[in-house]
Amino acid sequence: MTSVAPKQEMTPATAALMARRVATIGPHSPLFYDTPLELVRGEGAWLTDAAGRRYLDGYNNVPHVGHANPVVAEAVSRQLRTINLHTRYLNHMVVDYSEALLETFEAGLDRLFLVNSGSEANELALRIARQHTGRSGILVSDFSYHGNTTSLAELTTGLAVHEEFGTHVRAVRIPDATGLDAQAEAALRDQALAEVDAAISSLQEAGHGLSASLFDLIFSTEGLLNVPAGYVEGLAQRVQAAGGLFIADEVQSGFGRLGSRMWGHQLYSITPDLVTLGKPMGNGHPVGAVVTTEALLDEFGGRNMYFNTFAGSPASCAAGLAVLGEMRDRALMDNALATGKFIADAMQQIAKNSPLIGAVRGQGLFFGYDIVRPGNAQEPDAAATKALIELMKDKGVLISRIGRDDNVLKMRPPMVIEHEQAQLLVDRLAEAVAEVTARQG
Amino acid sequence: MTSVAPKQEMTPATAALMARRVATIGPHSPLFYDTPLELVRGEGAWLTDAAGRRYLDGYNNVPHVGHANPVVAEAVSRQLRTINLHTRYLNHMVVDYSEALLETFEAGLDRLFLVNSGSEANELALRIARQHTGRSGILVSDFSYHGNTTSLAELTTGLAVHEEFGTHVRAVRIPDATGLDAQAEAALRDQALAEVDAAISSLQEAGHGLSASLFDLIFSTEGLLNVPAGYVEGLAQRVQAAGGLFIADEVQSGFGRLGSRMWGHQLYSITPDLVTLGKPMGNGHPVGAVVTTEALLDEFGGRNMYFNTFAGSPASCAAGLAVLGEMRDRALMDNALATGKFIADAMQQIAKNSPLIGAVRGQGLFFGYDIVRPGNAQEPDAAATKALIELMKDKGVLISRIGRDDNVLKMRPPMVIEHEQAQLLVDRLAEAVAEVTARQG
Numbered sequence: 001m002t003s004v005a006p007k008q009e010m011t012p013a014t015a016a017l018m019a020r021r022v023a024t025i026g027p028h029s030p031l032f033y034d035t036p037l038e039l040v041r042g043e044g045a046w047l048t049d050a051a052g053r054r055y056l057d058g059y060n061n062v063p064h065v066g067h068a069n070p071v072v073a074e075a076v077s078r079q080l081r082t083i084n085l086h087t088r089y090l091n092h093m094v095v096d097y098s099e100a101l102l103e104t105f106e107a108g109l110d111r112l113f114l115v116n117s118g119s120e121a122n123e124l125a126l127r128i129a130r131q132h133t134g135r136s137g138i139l140v141s142d143f144s145y146h147g148n149t150t151s152l153a154e155l156t157t158g159l160a161v162h163e164e165f166g167t168h169v170r171a172v173r174i175p176d177a178t179g180l181d182a183q184a185e186a187a188l189r190d191q192a193l194a195e196v197d198a199a200i201s202s203l204q205e206a207g208h209g210l211s212a213s214l215f216d217l218i219f220s221t222e223g224l225l226n227v228p229a230g231y232v233e234g235l236a237q238r239v240q241a242a243g244g245l246f247i248a249d250e251v252q253s254g255f256g257r258l259g260s261r262m263w264g265h266q267l268y269s270i271t272p273d274l275v276t277l278g279k280p281m282g283n284g285h286p287v288g289a290v291v292t293t294e295a296l297l298d299e300f301g302g303r304n305m306y307f308n309t310f311a312g313s314p315a316s317c318a319a320g321l322a323v324l325g326e327m328r329d330r331a332l333m334d335n336a337l338a339t340g341k342f343i344a345d346a347m348q349q350i351a352k353n354s355p356l357i358g359a360v361r362g363q364g365l366f367f368g369y370d371i372v373r374p375g376n377a378q379e380p381d382a383a384a385t386k387a388l389i390e391l392m393k394d395k396g397v398l399i400s401r402i403g404r405d406d407n408v409l410k411m412r413p414p415m416v417i418e419h420e421q422a423q424l425l426v427d428r429l430a431e432a433v434a435e436v437t438a439r440q441g
Numbered sequence: 442m443t444s445v446a447p448k449q450e451m452t453p454a455t456a457a458l459m460a461r462r463v464a465t466i467g468p469h470s471p472l473f474y475d476t477p478l479e480l481v482r483g484e485g486a487w488l489t490d491a492a493g494r495r496y497l498d499g500y501n502n503v504p505h506v507g508h509a510n511p512v513v514a515e516a517v518s519r520q521l522r523t524i525n526l527h528t529r530y531l532n533h534m535v536v537d538y539s540e541a542l543l544e545t546f547e548a549g550l551d552r553l554f555l556v557n558s559g560s561e562a563n564e565l566a567l568r569i570a571r572q573h574t575g576r577s578g579i580l581v582s583d584f585s586y587h588g589n590t591t592s593l594a595e596l597t598t599g600l601a602v603h604e605e606f607g608t609h610v611r612a613v614r615i616p617d618a619t620g621l622d623a624q625a626e627a628a629l630r631d632q633a634l635a636e637v638d639a640a641i642s643s644l645q646e647a648g649h650g651l652s653a654s655l656f657d658l659i660f661s662t663e664g665l666l667n668v669p670a671g672y673v674e675g676l677a678q679r680v681q682a683a684g685g686l687f688i689a690d691e692v693q694s695g696f697g698r699l700g701s702r703m704w705g706h707q708l709y710s711i712t713p714d715l716v717t718l719g720k721p722m723g724n725g726h727p728v729g730a731v732v733t734t735e736a737l738l739d740e741f742g743g744r745n746m747y748f749n750t751f752a753g754s755p756a757s758c759a760a761g762l763a764v765l766g767e768m769r770d771r772a773l774m775d776n777a778l779a780t781g782k783f784i785a786d787a788m789q790q791i792a793k794n795s796p797l798i799g800a801v802r803g804q805g806l807f808f809g810y811d812i813v814r815p816g817n818a819q820e821p822d823a824a825a826t827k828a829l830i831e832l833m834k835d836k837g838v839l840i841s842r843i844g845r846d847d848n849v850l851k852m853r854p855p856m857v858i859e860h861e862q863a864q865l866l867v868d869r870l871a872e873a874v875a876e877v878t879a880r881q882g
Contacts, residue, residue: 076521
């Protein structure tokens with residue numbers, strides 16, 4: 001997924017920039033592609049590199065309402081020229097934004113803490129859960145990532161961290177029902193929920209108890225898994241029955257990305273206790289949130305002097321309001337549904353013509369392809385996946401990959417992607433799949 | 442320091458805003474003043490409230506180069522209209538800013554991690570230290586605050602948190618040499634350093650060992666203490682001799698606030714292993730950093746896939762660069778020295794005329810007054826301190842307070858404060874001190 005040692009030639013200018021980068025933020029800060037891409041300009045779903053070449057962005061969800069969105073830029077700019085202070089003085093912006101954001105949630109989830117990142121949001125959600133329950137145990141998926149603090153490193157299963165996996169954490173395998181009939185799907189669900197039961201019992205027997213579960217409910221880091229019907233409901237029921245708080249991490253699935261729902265957890269018949277937000281929230285402005293109930297906010301607020309210097313400042317809220325405004329004014333959830341369906345249908349067609357492609361995954365404007373050994377839909381092919389990503393870049397389209405076997409092509413364009421751009425994306429994808437298939441064959 | 446239940450009448454409009462705020466971010470989010478102040482506009486060191494009344498900002502350090510600074514607003518705005526992406530693609534802004542920032546540090550401190558807040562910076566510094574040492578013990582001051590994550594809550598001594606104080610943390614009392622002669626000062630230093638020795642031994646005996654110390658080296662939360670000569674050097678020597686990493690938290694003391702030095706740790710003959718930055722860094726844009734050595738960056742980077750979605754993005758770096766540019770172009774450290782000396786001299790004069798004032802504290806543009814019972818410089822008077830802050834607000838000047846006894850007046854205006862504004866600040870301060878002194882007498 002990332003490359004720290006560029007393998008191909010760079011232009012002298014890019015090589016010089018790369019050397020200066022290594023001499024400041026170091027050689028380990030991850031970069032995409034064998035030859036890192038120097039991007040200098042964006043507009044909507046387009047990006048332009050230092051050589052003036054244009055790329056279609058099929059990957060980035062942070063620029064949710066489009067690269068260099070002028071409405072967001074103007075809102076932040078206007079606020080920075082007016083006032084931008086912390087929340088120890090009153091200002092209407094934090095209230096205006098909080099109301100607008102909370103309106104998108106179901107009844108009961110009507111309070112929030114504003115923070116500066118998804119990491120800060122998950123960190124705070126876990127503090128709230130530990131304090132509420134008086135217990136420490138946490139349930140996560142066995143291939144996931146929720147942020148870069150110590151508490152979150154201790155429960156990271158989806159990338160390299162030096163910290164030992166927490167003795168107070170249990171990781172469960174998320175079931176994938178792709179291709180199963182109803183009976184097999186139900187059996188898989190029951191088996192996976194039995195694993196959840198065992199994990200909760202194990203935490204209780206070890207004396208940790210269960211404080212919270214923390215899941216991205218579209219299981220994107222795991223590879224955009226198709227969980228069996230009833231699995232998430234069973235998971236939430238078990239967590240809450242054990243007295244734990246159910247945390248829905250919406251950093252990937254939120255803000256209408258799925259088209260059909262504003263929030264990923266709304267795909268299921270569940271009520272999370274805490275919902276954490278990040279990436280697309282400010283179109284790149286650092287902002288995150290924990291949405292919760294009045295009771296949980298009150299309990300935590302009464303026990304802790306919680307303050308966050310930057311969070312809730314008028315400029316952060318202006319960015320957030322502009323994102324919600326653009327989503328509404330440009331009907332971007334409708335676009336996620338319609339353009340998403342167009343891309344998904346085309347992906348199904350492409351898949352039919354290549355033995356390289358196993359499952360087709362995703363919904364709304366979030367797509368995945370399992371890339372497998374021809375003739376064996378169960379055998380992941382990370383090398384072919386990498387080849388596809390590099391080839392797509394050569395063809396002017398940026399995508400990436402996810403999953404425990406590094407073999408799920410990940411496509412997640414800005415929500416403003418237009419029909420012609422979607423057509424370009426699937427045309428280039430068809431070509432790339434054909435070329436890599438021919439190489440393999 | 443904060444008030445959650447407004448005690449005085451608000452205008453109907455402000456009361457309505459307050460009610461909406463309580464119904465979204467809740468009643469516990471801290472607010473200054475008996476009657477919360479609704480601020481709607483800023484310019485330089487001026488702030489304007491909803492009724493159109495103007496206040497001199499004698500408190501806020503986040504708007505370092507001035508409220509609504511047009512250079513910062515323009516830099517962020519231009520970048521938001523161009524491109525604003527994470528660091529997995531190359532872009533010159535993260536390199537330009539990192540180089541400019543690292544140039545202000547001494548040799549050896551020549552690498553950095555960019556993050557989104559001071560909390561994220563201290564959180565990361567502790568991760569680096571724990572991994573480097575393989576130990577968990579932490580040394581802090583017994584009245585300090587370094588951020589709002591779980592790891593930082595466990596070592597918080599300066600405000601209310603529900604978490605139990607970490608068994609792996611030792612808190613030492615910071616010595617204040619104010620008013621002592623050289624011999625007494627040396628004795629106090631030796632006694633305080635013996636306490637440090639004991640704390641480190643205690644961590645070692647308990648099996649935690651020492652991973653790091655974490656101090657704000659102007660001891661501002663503690664009340665802007667005047668530590669004995671040689672204390673900080675002795676502290677650093679002991680921490681590093683025990684194999685611990687010495688973390689300098691520059692969230693309060695950094696970015697030229699002290700006038701004489703860019704960084705607070707440069708007041709002493711020490712070399713920190715890690716330096717953490719936050720508040721003033723982006724003039725309110727959420728940005729922070731951990732500055733460290735190549736060896737420590739390499740060790741941590743090699744062991745962990747560390748990535749931070751928002752940090753290092755071009756807009757964050759544009760804000761940071763604009764702050765450094767304004768500091769240079771407007772010679773703001775010179776202003777901190779000159780205007781700071783003017784205020785400090787005036788504060789000494791005012792102190793002579795009031796038995797309410799014990800020590801006069803601070804340097805550069807960071808000032809404190811111990812407010813005490815008349816006739817007893819050792820007996821803190823929190824009520825009189827509060828009265829002074831409210832009275833200063835009535836007179837159109839915003840200040841606050843710090844310290845374990847809530848009795849140290851805290852003045853820390855934006856770095857752009859002008860001579861006439863400084864004159865206004867000390868004139869109003871003289872009036873307020875005289876009035877509260879008369880009330881007490």
